[in-house]
Amino acid sequence: MKKKADRKMTAIEKAVRDDTLADVKIYLGDVELPAHSLVLTAQSSYFKRALVGEMQEGKTRKFEYSEGSMHAYWRVFEYMYKGTYSEEPCIKLTELDDDELSKEVRVYQLADYFEVDGLKREALRRFTTKTIELWATEAFVDCIRDVYQSTSNKKCKMREAVVDIVNQHVPKLWEEPPFRDLVREGGDFPVDLMSRLVWAYDKSIRLGAV
Structure with missing residues (x-):
């Protein structure tokens, strides 16, 4: 039973990482991130309301972000897929990354906006750890x-x-x-x-x- 469950999870993981199955487009400035409504709605109450409700973005399946830290947005979506996020900047983005402390603050702010509680806890944990030295x-x-x-x-x-x-x-x-x-x-x-x-x-x- 465990092997069957593991195979099933592997199949699901492959599916949500397959860009050809993406049904949502996320734009961070000029950078497009193919996304999956199944992942977004499971992780975020904000996206659940947007994609099943009357929001214009839910109808077009396009979400565009051009203000604030694009690297923070990228880390939010990375977390939704991986359950963690990188300290390194996204190589697709040309703007400068946030400094070590602001990095966690910006991620926390967006996690609060998108209602991703696990990400809020992780950003807060990293922030408090970094402030021990900073x-x-x-x-x-x-x-x-x-x-x-x-x-x-x-x-x-x-x-x-x-x-x-x-x-x-x-x-x-x-x-x-x-x-x-x-x-x-x-x-x-x-x-x-x-x-x-x-x-x-x-x-x-x-x-x-x-």
């Missing part, structure tokens, strides 16, 4: 700004991750002018950070650490 770079400050400008959900996991990381390194980060400038800009980030610092201080008092 939190001290100026790119991290830009990344914080990007996360907060591109999200509005107060319970966004990427926002929570950013605040967690900053909370661990506040003294060092505060020495850096770009970080102080970010705080002076106001908005949700300094409010979230202050809430975390107050919570941590209150907890330390209750535990007798202060």
Whole structure:
């Protein structure tokens, strides 16, 4: 039974990788990615609504994307087919790839838009892993700004991750002018950070650490 199941899965995998069976076209700028509605609807609630509903793209079976990071879009579709995505840029795309931290932020943003929960978790995991070494770079400050400008959900996991990381390194980060400038800009980030610092201080008092 297991061998039959394995053969069946192999046949399915071959089918969804066969461009001649593709029934959807994805355009990343000028680059065309042949896709399969079976894969897209199974992985993404967004595409399920689009392809079975009244959206114009669902009727034409064409989805065109020309704004934002094309490499991030490519990684989203790569994940839908492979269950993972590459750190390397897509060789078909001519634009520059995102930096190491922004790469995960952009993938997370698109995973949220396309409603691919597994991809959101993977992008968040990679982001938190990378910040272990990259939190001290100026790119991290830009990344914080990007996360907060591109999200509005107060319970966004990427926002929570950013605040967690900053909370661990506040003294060092505060020495850096770009970080102080970010705080002076106001908005949700300094409010979230202050809430975390107050919570941590209150907890330390209750535990007798202060």
